Each structure stands twice: as structure tokens, then as C-alpha cells.
Amino acid sequence: MVIGSHLDSQPAGGRFDGALGTLSAFEVLESLEDAGIETERPVVVVSWTNEEGCRFAPGCMGSMAFSAGEIPSAWRGKVATDGVDFAEELAKTIASLPEAEMLRLGFPLHAYIEVHIEQGPSLEANDIPIGVVKGIQGTRWLDVAVTGQTAHAGTTGLSYRRDPLHALTCALSGLYEAVMPADPDARFTVGRISAEPGSVNAIPDQVRCTVDMRHPEPSRLDEIERFVTSRIKEEAKRQGCNAEIARSFDMAPCVFSDALQQTIEQAASARKVKSTRMLSGAFHDALFVNRVAPAAMIFVPCRGGLSHNEAEYVERAHAVIGCDVLAQATLAIACESTNGRP
Numbered sequence: 001m002v003i004g005s006h007l008d009s010q011p012a013g014g015r016f017d018g019a020l021g022t023l024s025a026f027e028v029l030e031s032l033e034d035a036g037i038e039t040e041r042p043v044v045v046v047s048w049t050n051e052e053g054c055r056f057a058p059g060c061m062g063s064m065a066f067s068a069g070e071i072p073s074a075w076r077g078k079v080a081t082d083g084v085d086f087a088e089e090l091a092k093t094i095a096s097l098p099e100a101e102m103l104r105l106g107f108p109l110h111a112y113i114e115v116h117i118e119q120g121p122s123l124e125a126n127d128i129p130i131g132v133v134k135g136i137q138g139t140r141w142l143d144v145a146v147t148g149q150t151a152h153a154g155t156t157g158l159s160y161r162r163d164p165l166h167a168l169t170c171a172l173s174g175l176y177e178a179v180m181p182a183d184p185d186a187r188f189t190v191g192r193i194s195a196e197p198g199s200v201n202a203i204p205d206q207v208r209c210t211v212d213m214r215h216p217e218p219s220r221l222d223e224i225e226r227f228v229t230s231r232i233k234e235e236a237k238r239q240g241c242n243a244e245i246a247r248s249f250d251m252a253p254c255v256f257s258d259a260l261q262q263t264i265e266q267a268a269s270a271r272k273v274k275s276t277r278m279l280s281g282a283f284h285d286a287l288f289v290n291r292v293a294p295a296a297m298i299f300v301p302c303r304g305g306l307s308h309n310e311a312e313y314v315e316r317a318h319a320v321i322g323c324d325v326l327a328q329a330t331l332a333i334a335c336e337s338t339n340g341r342p
């Protein structure tokens, strides 16, 4: 089995996103060693490469390559934001660990468990130290372009306007009122918007925006996408404009192994710790590992739900509990009889 997380971080931190899971995994190995426990299955610690995607794109490169069984050829020649070559950097990292045994990407794996900070407020708010992660919600991105007609801001009366910004903002305001209020699991975000030609005294010719939609149910994600697309197109048409919408990213929801979730729950109750099943709002390496092997995650609370921020913080007691539950779950899985299975 494999336990671990990632060590890379966002430009502004924090110190716990990733590092907590990797260090917890090393702590479990040391504890097994100290206690003189020999497991039936090998326990491997992983620190996945480039999870955050800040230095190289895409993120989750290590776990993605593991699930693909090879390093995608498109990554050859990839250059980091600081100008270094991906292949050279990878070779340097491998050379710095001469005593670590080289394992084949995608080797058969019985289970993967990752400890991670929640990166949200719910565990802390409900005073629950362990989140047993059920899965990761699906994500879809849209590129939206609404085209109208640029014209003079002062001389063009209402009935002569084909204003794409007005059409888009009317549609978006309806969508903000409809999508998330109707479904607590839905997420709807417009993170980028721009207008051309971008002149203070001209009606825009074209406006563009992105849409980020998330939901744990694939069928609901389909419904939300259809609703968003039709509302924008209808409003554009009503105002004499034309909307073109293209999907730019699609990540299906992931459902983690129920058996592993039960193992983590049992590990928590054996340590007399409260746990709750919950969804992850963010991507993690476990999402990619889950494509080729049973995977699960243990969430621990972080202060104020704050993450990707220098102020990110995990209480010492919560870090200890997370590591303890990982150790219990690892013992349960690594010490069960294997009957020759991986």
C-alpha cells in the first residue's frame, strides 16, 4: 500500500497543504520501525511531484503519471515558471535520493491513503477532528463569448443598443440567483471577465468570461451546464447579441473506495475520535490514484478553513490525530493476510 501526499506549495504558502500528509506518512513508517512491526504488505511513502501546478503545468503531475503508467510525452521539454527544464529537474530530484528504490510508475497497488488539511471550514466549525473523504466533486469550465455591436455611449439610445455586456451580466445575475441557492452541492463561479474594445465611452463589441461549475453528481453537472448555456444564449438573443460557449475543461467526479472509508472510520473509532464522511471541494493526488487503485483521504481541520495562504494553520492536536488514524488504518491494511495479492 502507499501513503503520502505532496511537498510543493502555492507561491504564498501554506506550510500544511501537502506537507502534513507526506510527513505523517514518514511518521507512520518510523513508528512501525520503532515498534518492530513487520507488515504483510510493503508500505511505501510517496511525495507526489508538482501537485499545486504553480511551477509546472498541469498540477498533480506525479499522480497523473502514476495513473497513466508513464510520463506523458507532452511533458518533455516542459519549462517551469522559473525557466528550468522539467526533465532536468526530475533527474536532479531522483539523483538526490540515491538510497530510495526506483519503483515502476503504475505498479499494482492495494490501497492509497492520503492525509490532507480540509482547506475548508466545516470540520473546525463542527468540532470534528477527522473527515473521511467520500470523493471529489466534478469540475467543468466554460469559455463564453457574447458578441453585440460597438457604438457610441452617448448617442445610442436603448432601442438601438446591442450591448453584449448588458446581456451577459443580466444572464449571470439570474444564474447567481438560481444555481447555488437551489442546490447546496452546486458551485458556480465566474472568475474572469473582459470587454472589447474596452473604451469608457463605447458600448463593447464583445465580452468574454469563464465559468467554473462543480458538483459531485455527473448528471447534475450536465443539468447545470445546460441551464447555464441556455440562459446565456437566450439572454444574448433577447438583446440582439450572439453567444458562443465552449467547454474548456472537464474533470469527472471521483468516488473513493467505500471499503477504505470504512477502514478509516474504524481506525478513528478505535482511537475514540469523532469522524464524518465528507466531499472534497478541491483536487488532490488521490483523485488520479483512484483511477488505478482503491484510494481514500483523511481530512484534518485547518484554522478558519484558510488554505493557500501564509496563515494556513493546523492545531498540533489535530495533526497528531490525523497521523494516528493514518497509522491505525495503515496497520489494518498492511497487516491483513495478503494471500499473494499486492
Ligand SMILES: [Zn+2]
Pocket: 006, 017, 018, 051, 116, 284
Ligand atoms: Zn494539497
